[in-house]
Amino acid sequence: MKNLDSVFAAYLIGWGIFFAFSLSVAKRAAGLECELEQMEGRLSQGEEINLDSYGRAASHLRRILESLGLERKARDALLWRGRGVQPHAPAATGRG
DSSP, X not given: OHHHHHXXXXXXXXXXXXXXXXXXXHHHHHHHHHHHHHHHHHHHTTOXXXXXXHHHHHHHHHHHHHHTTOOOOOOOGXXXXXGTOOOOOOOOOSOO
16 A cells, blocks of 8 residues: 555656556566566576466566567677677688
């Protein structure tokens, strides 16, 4: 109930309902992110996790982040050159 009070207070002082809604959705995303991190930590220690729950949580997180305006975009492969990764070169034929 305390959280709803702060949402309504934010609206009343002029931040607007959209900001309050976005803040609420961002809190959900943070909670899912924490849960996913915990699951990944258990997995890295050799413990078993429920992969169905992990996959669902990851999908929900992606959708929540998209609703906040964050979206996955393809990166240009040439950007990796600065990181020491070379693009694939044609195979050497041995003729020369």
